[in-house]
Amino acid sequence: MEKEKLSDNNRKVKVRANFVTKQYEMAPKKTDKAKSLLLKTNFPKFWAVRGVSFEAYEGETIAVVGTNGSGKSTLMKMVSGIVPQTSGSIEINGETSLIAINAGLKGNMSGRENIRLKGLMMGMTNEEIDNKMDDIIAFSELGKFIDQQVKTYSSGMKSKLGFSISVHANPDILIVDEALSVGDATFNRKSLLKIKDFQQQGKTIFFVSHSLGQVREMADRVLWMHYGKVRKFGPTNEVMDEYDSFVKRYKSLNGKEQADYRKRYREAQESFTLDALFGDEIKKIREVSGEEEAVRQETSLYKAINTQQSIRHWSRIDTIILTVLVIFSILLADKIVLNMSMKHIIQTPSHLITDWNPYNLHEMVVEHEGDLK
Structure with a gap:
C-alpha cells in the first residue's frame, strides 16, 4: 500500500484522479477486437470518460450521479482497478472494494463458493472467511439458496450476495455502483445503515445511484458526470439542486429535441482527443492565471494528460x-x-x-x- 498523502487542509487523500480517460474501440465483433491487437486495424473510437480529475478524502462519502451512459460505472471500475484507464493517472491510498451486480461473482459456482473466492480475491485469509461465513450468509438473507449456483440467482439476490461479501471484507474504500437499486426496500435500508456505519468509521465511500433521495441523505459531496466529463463537483445540496434543474429541463424537451441533445454529446465523445483536452486546460490556466503561468505549466500538463495506460497494438x-x-x-x-x-x-x-x-x-x-x- 502506498504511503497516504495529506492534502493542503491536512485531510488524507484516499483517491486522486488526474485527467483520467477511457477509450473504447467500436469493433463490430469480439473477434475483431482480438485481431486489432495483432493488426493495426482502425475502428471508430468512443471516449466513455474524458479527462476526469477529482480528489476524495478519508471519511468522505461521494455520490456519483448522471444520466445513463454518462461514464459513472466506467469511472468506478477504473478507481476499483477492474479496468485500466486509457490515459491520465489514478492514485489509490488504501484497499478498494467494488459492490456491483455480478462484480467478481462466478455463475457456475454456488453462493458459498463465491464467498470464499471473492473473499480470497479481496485479500482475506481462509481462516477469516471461515469466521465470517455465517455472518455474510445471514446478512445476505439468501438462506438455503446460498448453496445454489449463482447463475440461478435473480439480480436482487446477486446484489445482496455481492454487498454482503464486500462489507464484511472491511475495505478502506467502498464503491457501491447501483447495487442497491435492484434489492428489496428492507435490504436496501439495512445496507444504507451499514454504509452509515462505515461512514462513522471514517471510511471513504463512492456511491453511484439514480435515487436522488439516497444521494441527498448519504453524500458529503457529489460528482456529476455528463457524457464522460465532470459537469460539477462540490457540496451535495449545491450540485443536486443544479442536477435536479437539468433533469427537469431535459424532461421538458420533446422526443426529437432529446435525441438531438444526445446525438450532439455522443459525437463529442467520438471526436474527443487528448490534444483538444490539453488545449482546453491551457486555455483555462491562461484565463485564470495569465500567459506566464500557462507557459510554466505547459510541459507538466501535457505529460499528465498524455500518460498512456492502455495496451498498445503490436508492432x-x-x-x-x-x-x-x-x-x-x-x-x-x-x-x-x-x-x-x-x-x-x-x-x-x-x-x-x-x-x-x-x-x-x-x-x-x-x-x-x-x-x-
Whole structure:
C-alpha cells in the first residue's frame, strides 16, 4: 500500500484522479477486437470518460450521479482497478472494494463458493472467511439458496450476495455502483445503515445511484458526470439542486429535441482527443492565471494528460515473430504426430501436408492400436 498523502487542509487523500480517460474501440465483433491487437486495424473510437480529475478524502462519502451512459460505472471500475484507464493517472491510498451486480461473482459456482473466492480475491485469509461465513450468509438473507449456483440467482439476490461479501471484507474504500437499486426496500435500508456505519468509521465511500433521495441523505459531496466529463463537483445540496434543474429541463424537451441533445454529446465523445483536452486546460490556466503561468505549466500538463495506460497494438516485428512461432509449433506438432524425421521433412516438406489424408491417418491409428496391444 502506498504511503497516504495529506492534502493542503491536512485531510488524507484516499483517491486522486488526474485527467483520467477511457477509450473504447467500436469493433463490430469480439473477434475483431482480438485481431486489432495483432493488426493495426482502425475502428471508430468512443471516449466513455474524458479527462476526469477529482480528489476524495478519508471519511468522505461521494455520490456519483448522471444520466445513463454518462461514464459513472466506467469511472468506478477504473478507481476499483477492474479496468485500466486509457490515459491520465489514478492514485489509490488504501484497499478498494467494488459492490456491483455480478462484480467478481462466478455463475457456475454456488453462493458459498463465491464467498470464499471473492473473499480470497479481496485479500482475506481462509481462516477469516471461515469466521465470517455465517455472518455474510445471514446478512445476505439468501438462506438455503446460498448453496445454489449463482447463475440461478435473480439480480436482487446477486446484489445482496455481492454487498454482503464486500462489507464484511472491511475495505478502506467502498464503491457501491447501483447495487442497491435492484434489492428489496428492507435490504436496501439495512445496507444504507451499514454504509452509515462505515461512514462513522471514517471510511471513504463512492456511491453511484439514480435515487436522488439516497444521494441527498448519504453524500458529503457529489460528482456529476455528463457524457464522460465532470459537469460539477462540490457540496451535495449545491450540485443536486443544479442536477435536479437539468433533469427537469431535459424532461421538458420533446422526443426529437432529446435525441438531438444526445446525438450532439455522443459525437463529442467520438471526436474527443487528448490534444483538444490539453488545449482546453491551457486555455483555462491562461484565463485564470495569465500567459506566464500557462507557459510554466505547459510541459507538466501535457505529460499528465498524455500518460498512456492502455495496451498498445503490436508492432510489425512482434507480429512477424509470433507468426513464425505459430508456424514452427504447427510443424513440430506435425513432425511428432506423423512420426517424421527432420531429414524427411527437409527433403520433402510437402509431406507435412499431404500425409494428412484419411488412408495414412487410418494406418497410424491401426499401428498405434497394435503398439498398445
